[in-house]
Amino acid sequence: DTAVSQTPKYLVTQMGNDKSIKCEQNLGHDTMYWYKQDSKKFLKIMFSYNNKELIINETVPNRFSPKSPDKAHLNLHINSLELGDSAVYFCASSHIRIVAGVSSGELFFGEGSRLTVL
């Protein structure tokens, strides 16, 4: 049973199209994330949801819209795709532990969704 699964694994599409990537986790975690990994392998956080509530929204164009129908799912919809959106998008989840006032948990990643915009 895959812990964090995302679909599709590969997406090839034309500029201007709209696409969605779905993510589901069966770990019972309360927090889910979307990370973007560019061609140089740099990893940047895009969004984070905790119990369906948006808690992190980095400087991401509003063409990107995350949706969390429940705490086990976090989907990413991208409108009007641009060439620069080509990347691998990773979904992740974690269980946030609070110790000495610090909240943290290691990330469990999905396999990634490689988006290619032509």
Added chain:
Amino acid sequence: AQKVTQAQTEISVVEKEDVTLDCVYETRDTTYYLFWYKQPPSGELVFLIRRNSFDEQNEISGRYSWNFQKSTSSFNFTITASQVVDSAVYFCALSEAQVNAGKSTFGDGTTLTVKP
């Protein structure tokens, strides 16, 4: 603002050599978490270790060991007797001390190639 620097972009070693991957971080928080993740050629990202800022004890797990030094803001990762299967991109990450955030800032990664 937090920052993680992995100065070594690429490292190449021959099997059985020891190799150390450097990680230097910046944070204003007195309480924080540090992580290492591995990304093999197959592309998945795998958690290796978490360390909180209160715990400066070094850790060893098989051929892997981690050296955390708060005085130099470093959290280095050593692989002893490297193997070809250790070839991967390794990321160091730092987590903010915000309740319910768990946001991790990643370094740019170090690509390790272990040659037979």
